[in-house]
Amino acid sequence: MKAVVYKGPFEVAVENVDDPRVEAPTDAVVRITSSCICGSDLHMYEGRTGAEPGIVFGHENQGVVEEVGPGVVRVKPGDRVNLPFNIGCGFCFNCERGYTGFCQTVNPGFAGGAYGYVSMGPYKGGQAERLRVPFADFNCLELPQGTEHEADFAMLSDIFPTGYHGAEMAGVRPGDTVAVFGAGPVGIMAAYSSLLRGASVVYSVDRVPERLAKAEEIGCVPIDFSKADPAGQIKDLRGGDGVMKGIDAVGYQAVGHGGGSGDTTEQPNAVLEGLIEVLNPTGRIGIPGLYVPADPGGVDEGAKEGRIALSFGRFFEKGLALGTGQCNVKQYNRYLRDLIVAGRARPSLVVSHEIGLDEAPAAYEKFDKRVDGYTKVVLHPAA
């Protein structure tokens, strides 16, 4: 079958690879109808990880079940399913408490596994015609038969629940005030989720005009941090008051606001410091944005080793709390699916391109360069 294969820094190719097959009794093989390119795929693409050439990319996968092993009892060939990016077993201590992003079974020696990602276990990615799915009964989310909402449902593998996870960790509740740093796909989904949860006001902080426009379109107040300190801008709009909840949808590659000078160099603690500044005492912060234990390209020694300097005295004085980590997709995906089915959520609003598998190499290049509006690409291998 054809698949998107990593060849080395800044190079992927669509090549023939072995067909996946049922290896364990609880496996399924899924024919992929949609597989998205994720911003985190670019980390590998850019050669900033330990990913070896040969890896098949793709952790945001959706399709139709073709075959199941003899230990699979719920999922049947012909079922249309969405697959969480993280793979869980369903029976380890973490999975059974709902922390499926930290499965202790699927990636021995580490808490958590995923498709097509360096260090996340031996699982091929789904930017391909077919995909092997372990523990299929646990990992397949049933979708309504047919092709409706294909792009909306495709967001259920990762970015919609990941954004929602930010809102959940921050404890966003009806009537709440929220500041979301980052208006890329995950940031938009975090803001969108905050509004779905009933927030009264959501501030969306970014510097890219198209992103800020998208944020405004979904009902947020856009804040351009390249113009001035974003916390200050928000407080000015609120008569000096801050907000109760914050979401960091940026992570370790944050850039500073440079006092509005236009000088926005990388500053790993920029978003966290902005959140500490803009939150009111007793507030909460949800951090779905990625922080890594080692970043060879970090701006200084601390950053290289994943250390971040925080105004922790300030944080404590305000009595803040924060939650972090990969989204446990299965905690949310059924509920978010039901919102899509009911017509009350339309997460595909972040999708910029829907293309065939063969166009993947060009899409990676453009997405990496952020040209031609490449924001969120959905590949349709089986289209």
Place this chain on the structure above:
Amino acid sequence: MKAVVYKGPFEVAVENVDDPRVEAPTDAVVRITSSCICGSDLHMYEGRTGAEPGIVFGHENQGVVEEVGPGVVRVKPGDRVNLPFNIGCGFCFNCERGYTGFCQTVNPGFAGGAYGYVSMGPYKGGQAERLRVPFADFNCLELPQGTEHEADFAMLSDIFPTGYHGAEMAGVRPGDTVAVFGAGPVGIMAAYSSLLRGASVVYSVDRVPERLAKAEEIGCVPIDFSKADPAGQIKDLRGGDGVMKGIDAVGYQAVGHGGGSGDTTEQPNAVLEGLIEVLNPTGRIGIPGLYVPADPGGVDEGAKEGRIALSFGRFFEKGLALGTGQCNVKQYNRYLRDLIVAGRARPSLVVSHEIGLDEAPAAYEKFDKRVDGYTKVVLHPAA
């Protein structure tokens, strides 16, 4: 009346000061039967804060109501009451959600007020014969009449609920595994509270033999961090496994373990790094230990400005969460009182000395020097 007055670094005196009186209709005046010396009083005593001479110390207060204003309807003269160290109004946004440690009314311009403490508002302390209590109906916790459990109840003003707050923020639940860093009075109360909440195993990390002995006495596993990396010691005891919950009862004046070399110099992030290391993925950390926004005596530039460098990449990879801040005493004090009344909690186990008001200056000196076993001193002004 007589009161403990701050005269300047390393000097307090028992002096005559003006009697407190009912100033607002919702005030009460309480005759003090017990007022404790807190470790945080030493910050002022040592001159490491902006406290001006003349301040009356004492935020852990208990006594008998002598007089109430015309707007007080619940509390009556003769009532025996314990007073939370933080003063709340009961009707601001924070108080009404239970965040009484962040009252927006009692200390204008800041979230939170307290008795006898620098920057915490214009309230005199209770290391004195009498005390004015604002919003008396909200701030007085009723105690059974008489003198029983006097020292136990005195722990309800601060250290018992503060330790409990650590366990609450960490989400300690029955069957849980917990590491508590620090075995001073608050650390012991955090460990004790974890056991009261049903933890299966609690590790208590310190280096002072008497403290470790106390921890063992209440049922903890003592870990002497001066011997070796405490996270490593705990994991060794658990066959490589970490723990699910952690409590930092130390704060910014933490010292490193020096690889067990005996060299334990100040290292503000030592406890937080130890917790990140010892926690299992999906764990939670409660931080009642104080971190300050400015510490002129800090070990480096960051510390002076209250910045702490954390292994945040590691923290994120494990999907950890943390909560911080001053304890909201009123969230817990009724329940903890009832445990004392029922004979199921005896927090006075940390009390080392019960003395008269006149002995306060000597007690401050010895407590500050940690000599003669001065751990937790209860003054009995009206005894």
Place this chain on the structure above:
Amino acid sequence: MKAVVYKGPFEVAVENVDDPRVEAPTDAVVRITSSCICGSDLHMYEGRTGAEPGIVFGHENQGVVEEVGPGVVRVKPGDRVNLPFNIGCGFCFNCERGYTGFCQTVNPGFAGGAYGYVSMGPYKGGQAERLRVPFADFNCLELPQGTEHEADFAMLSDIFPTGYHGAEMAGVRPGDTVAVFGAGPVGIMAAYSSLLRGASVVYSVDRVPERLAKAEEIGCVPIDFSKADPAGQIKDLRGGDGVMKGIDAVGYQAVGHGGGSGDTTEQPNAVLEGLIEVLNPTGRIGIPGLYVPADPGGVDEGAKEGRIALSFGRFFEKGLALGTGQCNVKQYNRYLRDLIVAGRARPSLVVSHEIGLDEAPAAYEKFDKRVDGYTKVVLHPAA
């Protein structure tokens, strides 16, 4: 001043009564700009309670502070405020845990007090030019100055938070499926709140065409129970599946569906039985609809004594849970106010009439007879 005074069954009059004044230091007097007639006022109006002639009605009050006592520190004359129907002290065991509907102070011998209601304490109602407000700092919710959103804000005293309370007790979460029995003002607010909280589908069960039309207008699926068993209708629409959450916004005066025969006689357990039938196993039920301990007009001996026969075996087999009771308005009113201010909630959609105080007697009569579309009346005494 003028006020709506109860004269006896089916008779109220607008009469002159004594002006309210500051009686306790913590009191305020509020000039009433809006006071609503509530369905529960009709219980008194119809003579089905022990209300004595002379009582001034009105527990849904809003206005401008005219005067405050010397113990009031937050609220000032000129402030525009909304008043929760239940009166709290702010410092009893129930109030401090947020259960302000069960205040132990304001109505001695009973948990809970209110304005202008039989057995709810000695408090005059606000269908009048002015109102005395006890514990004013605790009970006044600040509104933006001016007159904007007057009718929306007026819903904050009772029906908006009461409907929301139903959704809260049922645990309605994003993506949830909900059945709300009753589409009167509270039922509509419960359904509206469920949607604000992110429910995917809300079924609204009633038999009055105008109510069902209103439910549909706000985005619910209307279910006419007079046509057939409502649980059956909902399951048919869902391919046999039930719903996860249910809200009873009807209470003890429920009527049965009569098998769709049109015979809908009073049957106190009709709604509860319908909910038990329509809920899926592990579901939850929130019950803001009133059940009373004694109902002299009850349909049988059990009903007269407030007993209801429930299919409790069925309830247990499904593992259901339920919550009941008067809404603790202060738990929600700030958040709901902020949704109104932000333009994200418009609860006045249930208001049918806005009139002057003098028109109250006619309005009571028509509302009681359910003629001329009288659904929710807002009186504007000071207009």
Place this chain on the structure above:
Amino acid sequence: MKAVVYKGPFEVAVENVDDPRVEAPTDAVVRITSSCICGSDLHMYEGRTGAEPGIVFGHENQGVVEEVGPGVVRVKPGDRVNLPFNIGCGFCFNCERGYTGFCQTVNPGFAGGAYGYVSMGPYKGGQAERLRVPFADFNCLELPQGTEHEADFAMLSDIFPTGYHGAEMAGVRPGDTVAVFGAGPVGIMAAYSSLLRGASVVYSVDRVPERLAKAEEIGCVPIDFSKADPAGQIKDLRGGDGVMKGIDAVGYQAVGHGGGSGDTTEQPNAVLEGLIEVLNPTGRIGIPGLYVPADPGGVDEGAKEGRIALSFGRFFEKGLALGTGQCNVKQYNRYLRDLIVAGRARPSLVVSHEIGLDEAPAAYEKFDKRVDGYTKVVLHPAA
């Protein structure tokens, strides 16, 4: 192999039956070391259910894994495991939210399955030498190797978590006051769990002297309801105050207190009415005690159809809440196991007899007649 087989009302026999074997790839076969007789086995034994002769009893099972299917990856032959009485799949909507007592997979057409119980699916019981365990990776709880704590661990299948579930549904928290109705094995475990969770006072209500003595032994206040109204007795002890939390560990076969006359005839609502009476406003009730949808032997028409008449007006006026249903054992069993391992819980305190499989028929007879102190019997088939 040998197994306890139901022959008809009041008759069980130890007979040879077919050996269990791995039928599905995810199955295991476990050699049983302990299997308890449960009070609910007596319902079948007494012929009060639809159980057909031939059924093998036993849903409280523990043993050593002998064989696993090819789809089992965690559990291995030789592992010592405890088995929750309810069987879950791990991947249905209910299991993945933790409601493993309501699995939608294992017992088609019904939410929930169990071993050796009528209507709970086609699963043989474990009062036998061996047992087939479906979805073995999900259903096996690992125990420390060896034989230590055998009887304590055996309580993890049902009664310890079931009692704990009562405390969880009631929301018992540190410092709480609790009334537990019923001091049989589940009631004792509910009271014991309440104390483990930090309750300050637990009242244990029963009429059997041995049970009341056991309750007192674990630290409860015993209340003999045959002497007088139990709610009144508790309030008298508390100076008129009630309690905040209640647990019904009795269920539908409750008997009334007969005003202390000694006349305690069956009255299905007796315990629920007692709880409504003794709870303070805003309290919560957890109901692990069984209520059934149909009881042919019920005392009246309502009881036969599983209807219970409740003082629902009173319940509402107090703003009470309640939760019901079979325990989801997997929510708690790991944590409770860890308390046993740590020596902090010893649930075997309720065990009255440990015997061999051959003695089962005699034990059933004596347990049913409540003679010779038969309270909780553990069979050791492989001993």
